[in-house]
Amino acid sequence: xQSVTQLDSQVPVFEEAPVExxxxxxxxxxxxxxWYVQYPNQGLxxxxxxxxxxxxxxxxxxxxxxxxxxxxxxxxRKPSVHIxxxxxxxxxxxxTGGFKTIFGAGTRLFVKA
Amino acid sequence: xxxxxxxxxxxxxxxxxxxxxxxxxxxxHNSMYWYRQDPGMGLRLIYYSASEGTTDKGExxxxxxxxxxxxxxxxxxxxxxxxxxxxxxxxxxxERAQNRATNEKLFFGSGTQLSVL
Numbered sequence: 001x002q003s004v005t006q007l008d009s010q011v012p013v014f015e016e017a018p019v020e021x022x023x024x025x026x027x028x029x030x031x032x033x034x035w036y037v038q039y040p041n042q043g044l045x046x047x048x049x050x051x052x053x054x055x056x057x058x059x060x061x062x063x064x065x066x067x068x069x070x071x072x073x074x075x076x077r078k079p080s081v082h083i084x085x086x087x088x089x090x091x092x093x094x095x096t097g098g099f100k101t102i103f104g105a106g107t108r109l110f111v112k113a
Numbered sequence: 114x115x116x117x118x119x120x121x122x123x124x125x126x127x128x129x130x131x132x133x134x135x136x137x138x139x140x141x142h143n144s145m146y147w148y149r150q151d152p153g154m155g156l157r158l159i160y161y162s163a164s165e166g167t168t169d170k171g172e173x174x175x176x177x178x179x180x181x182x183x184x185x186x187x188x189x190x191x192x193x194x195x196x197x198x199x200x201x202x203x204x205x206x207x208e209r210a211q212n213r214a215t216n217e218k219l220f221f222g223s224g225t226q227l228s229v230l
Contacts, residue, residue, distance in 0.1 A: 032217060042224075043117075043221030043223050046218045051217065099161055099163045100172075101158070102158065103157070
């Protein structure tokens, strides 16, 4: 079975500062990794995904994430955040042969002016 | 451009009442899912349907049943609601096909906020 740990429940940051949201996963088989974003009162939408190949993955809105197999991590980064990035971010994992996508508990990013 | 449509958006039930949450997708996706979202716990998978005609338990299936009515529709039923089932419920779908991950992503509905008193 897979599991996902998001190490920070809340991350406050000032506008234009860099941010890193941390995610570690556990799995005995090969996995696909995802980051989803949820804006207030909305459903989730995909930010980026790692399926295979290059370990640095770029997504929408200037976000990127790096897959580190040895550390079983998939941290999300953005070099300069905007007020509009305030949202909840979820890391997720699915084994490559399965159907179940398992989510972490979420990290609430709060960007301050 | 509907995507995944969930009804109702809000519902209040009394303990012991039953109800069905409806979900429909218009993207011809094979797989459909029901999640619940609770503060501090993220999204937890209740049930999923890998393809039309199949359903399987997820992480937290107790107290729920599902029906994959056809390729478009996947409903979630609470037979006897309990306060512990107060949550926000999300339906999702994906094109997910065996051994083809290129289009892998979940499309989510806007959620149903359910309160059980």
